[in-house]
Amino acid sequence: MVKARAPKEAKNTKSHLKSRIDFLQQAADYFQQIHQQESSTKEFSDSQSSTSCTRHEIESHSSCIEKDTTDAEPANAVGQSSSASLLSNLSRVYVSHMRGVSLKTQTRLSVPVKRAFCKRCDTLLASELTCKHEVRNDSRGRRKPWADVLVKRCLTCGTEKRFPQNTKRSKKLSERHKDLAQGSREKSPTEAS
The missing domain is CATH 1.10.287 (Helix Hairpins)
Structure with a gap:
């Protein structure tokens, strides 16, 4: 069936x-x-x-x-x-x-x-005509370069869209767990001897 x-x-x-x-x-x-x-x-x-x-x-x-x-x-x-x-x-x-x-x-x-x-308002975002671009970094003193965010602000309605500009992306949760598991396996034989 x-x-x-x-x-x-x-x-x-x-x-x-x-x-x-x-x-x-x-x-x-x-x-x-x-x-x-x-x-x-x-x-x-x-x-x-x-x-x-x-x-x-x-x-x-x-x-x-x-x-x-x-x-x-x-x-x-x-x-x-x-x-x-x-x-x-x-x-x-x-x-x-x-x-x-x-x-x-x-x-x-x-x-x-x-x-x-x-x-929000369906306006096409043309730079300097219908929107403003700026790169923001809200970290203290701009110390974290991976925290750069491109902000596009619509001049019609004032809505802001944020796009991360980081080159170093964080690993996914499943990949971090795999790395932790592999790291613990490598440490356990050295601790046993």
């Missing part, structure tokens, strides 16, 4: 799910890059308009005042800010969908993919 073994799944049975997860990740990256480019070009254009305004002030004060009083520029700025926020929200939605698909299908995300976004 032996149970028949269930046939194993074929090698590529979840390939459509993995490709869907990859697509969602690429789409989130794409929209995040567009959001970053728009925000950087907006800052650049704002700095250019302020410098051009100061040049015009020197030449003729009235032309600068006319530029500032036009109603077309504030409406355009509102449209740009709303589209930029939509793009950042769209990338967060895609990351949320990616996490949902991986949870529902029980497929694991790779470590670099999991480290690329915030667990």
Whole structure:
């Protein structure tokens, strides 16, 4: 009365799910890059308009005042800010969908993919744009170099993710017990003689 073994799944049975997860990740990256480019070009254009305004002030004060009083520029700025926020929200939605698909299908995300976004708000973590990196060592006087921890702090929600940066990893508990057992065996013959 032996149970028949269930046939194993074929090698590529979840390939459509993995490709869907990859697509969602690429789409989130794409929209995040567009959001970053728009925000950087907006800052650049704002700095250019302020410098051009100061040049015009020197030449003729009235032309600068006319530029500032036009109603077309504030409406355009509102449209740009709303589209930029939509793009950042769209990338967060895609990351949320990616996490949902991986949870529902029980497929694991790779470590670099999991480290690329915030667990709390699903923002893609781009260094110096959406997160800050710092290496902390909470030991006294930073005496223990193996206690270094890389801390990524999300600028959107303030969540911190910690990643150990130690090169010397501690042994697993089972390995430590084996070493203790071997050490006691080696000592016992020398003590007996």
